[in-house]
Amino acid sequence: MNVNDFEYIAQLLYQRSGLVITQEKAYLLESRLNPVARKWDLDSVDALIGVLRTKKDEQLTVDVTEAMTTNESFFFRDSRPFDQFKDIVLPHLLEARAARKQIRIWSAACSSGQEPYTLAMILKEEAARLAGWRIEIVATDLSKEILDKAKQGLYSQFEVQRGLPITLLMKYFSQEGEKWRVSEEIRQMVSYKPFNLLTSPAALGHFDVVFCRNVLIYFDQATKGQVLARIAQIMPADGFLYLGGAETVLGVSDSFEVVPGQRGVYRLTGDGAAMNRKAG
């Protein structure tokens, strides 16, 4: 791939998804775009970029952007965040929202669905405490292809073994050939929508809890800051934000601070919260 082509595609990916791809990672372009080239009956990745540059085909651009996303995810990823959700976040919200009895949760880069389904299973396990409550889980991702997989809720034997306790597999999955499908009662707790984090989430409404995990790592500082600023605007003053294990708000956003003693969980700072109260 020549430098020109690399620059072109790097720029395109940055604009479309925020992904920052450096020269050292150029090999990733080759390996991930090869299947796209084949799908479009093109001989090579070079040919694919040629067509992209001349025809500016929207569907091809979407295919290229989606092919470059990293979709790795696990049920109960890192486990601790979900313990914190059950033991700290949920009890707080049950008390604070006791009058309205409504909680809205957003999985903001949900990939193949393990994160929202993990939350749904936790909530199902807590059903006794949640009787009469309206709990919504909205799960979004840039990639429509991965959202389709999430909606199907069909996982390989490997995928259901990393992080998912066997008792929950028994309760909430059924076997289909070599694969395992999430039960209807869990699937219907999650509503999936395509959404690009580079745009305003205002239309999705407000969320008491936001999981934005393992996606900021692909962005540069400026993009991270903008994404966090927009998330801050759709959270109530006492909302919670989750980031991935390798992500932080430090040096990126003044709107959030870590919840004392709870690594990985963030809340709005005084400034962030005041801003939201003003905005209503």
Place this chain on the structure above:
Amino acid sequence: MKSCLIVDDSKVVRMVARKILEGLSFDIDEAEDGQKAIEACQRHMPDAVLLDWNMPVMNGLQFLQELRAMQDVHQPIVVFCTTENDMDHIKRAMEAGANEYIMKPFDSDIIESKFVQVGLI
């Protein structure tokens, strides 16, 4: 250091599992069938058992039933690790007192995450 008894009639599987679990700082003992595993437990009760299902002499489920019937011993955590990968087998194992269940093939990530879940790591 915690101890783990690996029960599997395949020498290769025992070797692979031993490598992984030694990497996770377990002290390893091995048995090639359920009967030998019972004897091993009588000599020294491990903290954990990684247990195959299909084995000659005594299978994994029979071993588990005998183990759970033992009185006045410190009951180990038992993680099944078998090619039996259907819901029916999983249910029978859990009802007999297994703590977790791994469907073969496994890798180090799966073993580690299951051992974390049952509190062994």
